[in-house]
Amino acid sequence: MRTVYLDNNATTAVDPAVLEAMLPYFTEQFGNASSMHAFGSAVGAAIKAARQQVQKLLGAEFDHEIVFTSGGTESDNMAILSALEASPERDEVITSAVEHPAILSTLAHLEKTRGIKVHVIPVDKKGMLDIAAYRAALSERVALVTFMWANNETGTLFPVVELAELAKEVGALFHTDAVQAVGKIAIDLKSTPIDMLSLSGHKLHGPKGIGALYVKRGVRFRSQQKGGQQERGRRAGTENTPGIVGLGKAAELAMLHMDDEATRVAALRDRLEKGILQRVPSCFVTGNPHERLPNTANIAFEYIEGEAILLMLNRAGIAASSGSACTSGSLEPSHVLRAMDIPYTAAHGATRFSFSRFNTDADVDHVIEVVPAIIDKLRAMSPFWAGANEKAKDFKPVYA
Amino acid sequence: MWDYTDKVKEYFFDPKNAGVLEEANAVGEVGAISCGDALKLMLAVDPETEVITAAKFQTFGCGSAIASSSALTEIIIGKTLEDALKISNQDIADFLGGLPPEKMHCSVMGYEALQAAVANYRGEEWQDDHEEGELVCKCFGVDAGMIERAVRANKLTTPEQVTFYTKAGGGCLTCFDKLEEVLASTNAAMVTEGLIMAEEAYRLGSVDPRQLKTKAKPGAAKPKTDIDQVMAKRPPTASAMPPASAVAAAPSLASTGRLTTVQKIRLIEEGLEEVRPFLKKDGGDCELIDVDGSNVYVKLSGACTGCQMASVTINGVQERLIAKLGMPLRIVPVS
Numbered sequence: 001m002r003t004v005y006l007d008n009n010a011t012t013a014v015d016p017a018v019l020e021a022m023l024p025y026f027t028e029q030f031g032n033a034s035s036m037h038a039f040g041s042a043v044g045a046a047i048k049a050a051r052q053q054v055q056k057l058l059g060a061e062f063d064h065e066i067v068f069t070s071g072g073t074e075s076d077n078m079a080i081l082s083a084l085e086a087s088p089e090r091d092e093v094i095t096s097a098v099e100h101p102a103i104l105s106t107l108a109h110l111e112k113t114r115g116i117k118v119h120v121i122p123v124d125k126k127g128m129l130d131i132a133a134y135r136a137a138l139s140e141r142v143a144l145v146t147f148m149w150a151n152n153e154t155g156t157l158f159p160v161v162e163l164a165e166l167a168k169e170v171g172a173l174f175h176t177d178a179v180q181a182v183g184k185i186a187i188d189l190k191s192t193p194i195d196m197l198s199l200s201g202h203k204l205h206g207p208k209g210i211g212a213l214y215v216k217r218g219v220r221f222r223s224q225q226k227g228g229q230q231e232r233g234r235r236a237g238t239e240n241t242p243g244i245v246g247l248g249k250a251a252e253l254a255m256l257h258m259d260d261e262a263t264r265v266a267a268l269r270d271r272l273e274k275g276i277l278q279r280v281p282s283c284f285v286t287g288n289p290h291e292r293l294p295n296t297a298n299i300a301f302e303y304i305e306g307e308a309i310l311l312m313l314n315r316a317g318i319a320a321s322s323g324s325a326c327t328s329g330s331l332e333p334s335h336v337l338r339a340m341d342i343p344y345t346a347a348h349g350a351t352r353f354s355f356s357r358f359n360t361d362a363d364v365d366h367v368i369e370v371v372p373a374i375i376d377k378l379r380a381m382s383p384f385w386a387g388a389n390e391k392a393k394d395f396k397p398v399y400a
Numbered sequence: 401m402w403d404y405t406d407k408v409k410e411y412f413f414d415p416k417n418a419g420v421l422e423e424a425n426a427v428g429e430v431g432a433i434s435c436g437d438a439l440k441l442m443l444a445v446d447p448e449t450e451v452i453t454a455a456k457f458q459t460f461g462c463g464s465a466i467a468s469s470s471a472l473t474e475i476i477i478g479k480t481l482e483d484a485l486k487i488s489n490q491d492i493a494d495f496l497g498g499l500p501p502e503k504m505h506c507s508v509m510g511y512e513a514l515q516a517a518v519a520n521y522r523g524e525e526w527q528d529d530h531e532e533g534e535l536v537c538k539c540f541g542v543d544a545g546m547i548e549r550a551v552r553a554n555k556l557t558t559p560e561q562v563t564f565y566t567k568a569g570g571g572c573l574t575c576f577d578k579l580e581e582v583l584a585s586t587n588a589a590m591v592t593e594g595l596i597m598a599e600e601a602y603r604l605g606s607v608d609p610r611q612l613k614t615k616a617k618p619g620a621a622k623p624k625t626d627i628d629q630v631m632a633k634r635p636p637t638a639s640a641m642p643p644a645s646a647v648a649a650a651p652s653l654a655s656t657g658r659l660t661t662v663q664k665i666r667l668i669e670e671g672l673e674e675v676r677p678f679l680k681k682d683g684g685d686c687e688l689i690d691v692d693g694s695n696v697y698v699k700l701s702g703a704c705t706g707c708q709m710a711s712v713t714i715n716g717v718q719e720r721l722i723a724k725l726g727m728p729l730r731i732v733p734v735s
Contacts, residue, residue, distance in 0.1 A: 383459065
C-alpha cells in the first residue's frame with residue numbers, strides 16, 4: 001500500500017545524511033568532550049562544528065549563543081525559569097493562548113507554586129495575536145514575554161520581531177518557541193531584539209532527544225540543570241554528542257533546502273488545500289492563510305470527528321493529525337482551535353496535514369483522491385449532518 | 401495511537417446498523433459536546449411484545465464511539481425493552497473485546513442513549529445524571545466523578561478504601577496525588593454537609609503511598625460485591641488495614657490467656673462462615689486448614705485462586721476476624 005506521511009509537525013524522518021554523520025559518534029568517536037586526551041578533543045571539535053551549523057541556520061552572531069538541550073520542551077522550561085530567576089524584581093510573564101504545553105503548563109505551574117502573574121494574550125479567529133491586549137499587559141513588572149514563532153497546529157506566524165521590540169520598551173526579556181519555524185522559514189537572529197529562542201532537532205529531520213536554546217550574548221542567564229561546566233556552565237551534563245552532531249547536520253541541510261520548502265513544498269500544500277476544498281463541502285482552512293508556515297494545512301471538516309477521520313486516513317496509508325479531544329485522551333478539543341473560537345463541531349473535525357521536503361506530487365494526488373469518500377462516509381453516520389451546508393436541525397442531544 | 405481491539409476496528413470501519421431508521425418509534429439523543437461525542441439511537445419497538453425489532457444509530461465521534469454505538473445496536477436487536485435495559489456500558493465494552501480506559505465514556509454514551517430511547521418510547525423525560533471528571537487512574541479507567549461518588553456513597557476516608565471500591569490506584573499508583581486530592585476535597589465537602597466528622601476526613605499527605613500494597617486485577621471497575629459492603633462497616637479504628645508487621649508487633653491477647661485454643665478456633669470458624677457466602681457469590685471460597693498461635697492458615701479456592709484481589713480479600717477477612725476475636729491475627733493462605 002502507498003504510504004503518505006503528512007505529519008511532519010509532529011516529527012520528521014531523520015535525513016539519511018544526518019544518520020550517517022551521527023554514526024561514528026556511537027562507535028569509534030565515543031569520547032567525552034571534557035577529557036584531556038585525543039578521544040575527547042575529536043569530539044569537542046565535532047560539537048563546535050555542530051554549534052556553528054546551528055548558529056548559521058539561526059543567523060546568530062556568535063556560536064556560543066547556542067546552548068544544546070534535550071529538545072524543545074527543555075529549552076522552553078529553561079528560558080522561562082532562567083528569565084524569572086535573573087529578574088527577581090519582576091514577577092509577571094506574558095504569553096499567548098495558543099502556545100505549546102511546554103510553555104503553558106510550565107507557566108500554570110509557576111503561577112500556582114510561585115505566585116507569578118501570567119498574562120495570556122488572546123488571538124482572533126485567524127489565530128493572530130491581539131496586539132492591543134499585549135501592549136496593555138506590558139509593564140516594568142514583566143520579566144519575560146514568550147510568544148511562539150509559528151503555531152504547530154495551524155502554522156500561523158506571529159510577528160515575533162515586532163513583538164520583541166515592544167518587549168524591549170519595558171525592559172522585559174523576549175523568548176520565542178520557534179520549534180515549528182526553525183528550518184522552515186529564514187531566520188536572522190542577529191538583526192532582531194529576540195533574546196532567547198527554542199528549537200528541536202526532530203522537527204527538522206534531525207534526531208529526537210536533542211534541541212537548543214539560543215541565548216543572545218549579554219542576556220542574563222541562570223542555569224537550571226546543575227552539575228559540570230558543559231555548555232559554558234549553562235546546561236550541565238555530558239554532551240549528547242551523536243545528537244548534537246545530528247542536529248548540526250540537520251541544520252546545514254535545512255539551509256540547503258530552505259528555498260525548496262518555501263516554493264515547492266508550499267505549492268504541494270496549496271494544491272492539497274485547493275483539491276480538498278473543491279471536492280468536499282462544509283470544510284474550511286483554519287489559521288491565517290497569508291501569514292503561515294509553507295508546510296502546514298489545517299482543514300476543519302464540519303460535523304464529524306477528527307479521530308474517526310485519522311483512523312480512516314490511516315487505513316488508506318495516510319498519516320495526519322487532529323485537534324480532536326479523542327486523539328489526546330483529554331476531554332477538550334485543541335486549545336489552539338478553541339482560542340480561535342472555532343465551533344466545537346468544526347474544531348473536533350480539524351485535521352492537520354503537515355509536509356516536508358520528502359513529500360511529492362503523487363502524495364497530494366493520493367490524499368485528494370481518498371479524502372472525499374472518507375468524509376462522506378463519516379458524515380452519513382453523523383447525526384449533525386443533514387446534507388451539504390446544512391446542519392441537522394432536529395438533532396438535540398441531551399448533553400452531559 | 402490507541403490500542404483498539406480488532407473488534408473495535410471491525411465495528412468502526414464496517415459498522416452495522418449505521419444510518420436513519422425511518423420506522424423508529426423510540427429515539428434517544430445524547431452527547432457530550434466537550435469531549436466530541438453525540439449519538440442518536442433509533443429503535444423500532446413492537447408495541448405488543450416490547451421487543452426491539454430494529455435499531456440504527458448516527459454518531460458524531462471517534463472510532464470507539466462509532467464502534468460502541470454499532471455494538472449496542474447489535475446487542476439489543478431482538479431483546480425486550482426490559483432485557484435491553486439490563487445492559488451496562490461494561491457489556492458494550494466487553495462485546496468489543498474491551499476499550500482503552502480513556503475511551504470507556506464511549507460505551508457509557510451508548511448505555512445512556514439506550515436509557516433515553518426507552519424513556520422516549522414510554523413517554524418519559526430522561527434526565528442525564530452522568531458526570532464525567534478528569535481521568536485519574538489510567539490503569540483502570542477511573543475518573544474523578546466515579547471516585548467522588550464512591551467516596552460519598554460509602555463514606556470512604558482513606559486512599560486504600562478508594563482503591564478497594566473503585567480500583568483507582570490499584571495499578572502503577574502514579575495517580576496517587578490526584579486520587580488523594582479528590583478524596584480530601586470530597587471528604588471536606590462531606591464534613592461541611594455533616595455527613596462525616598471533621599476528624600474522620602482524610603488529610604492530604606497523611607498516608608505514605610509507599611506503604612500501600614493493594615493491587616487490583618485488570619479490567620474496568622465492576623460494581624461492588626456484598627463483601628465490600630460488609631467490610632465498609634468496619635469500625636473506623638480498623639479502617640486503615642494494619643501492615644502485617646504491625647499486627648505481629650501488637651500485644652497478643654491470646655498470650656494473656658483470655659481465649660482457649662478451642663474457643664479461638666471456633667470463633668475463627670464462625671467468622672469464616674460469615675464471609676464464605678460473599679466469596680461464593682464471586683465464585684470463590686475459603687476453608688480453614690490450621691491455626692498456629694496468631695497465624696490462621698486458610699486455603700483459597702475457586703475464583704479466589706490466582707485472583708490478584710486475593711490479597712485484598714485476605715486483608716478484609718483478617719480484619720473481620722481481628723474484630724471478632726479481639727486479638728491480632730494473621731491470615732496465611734496455603735495451597
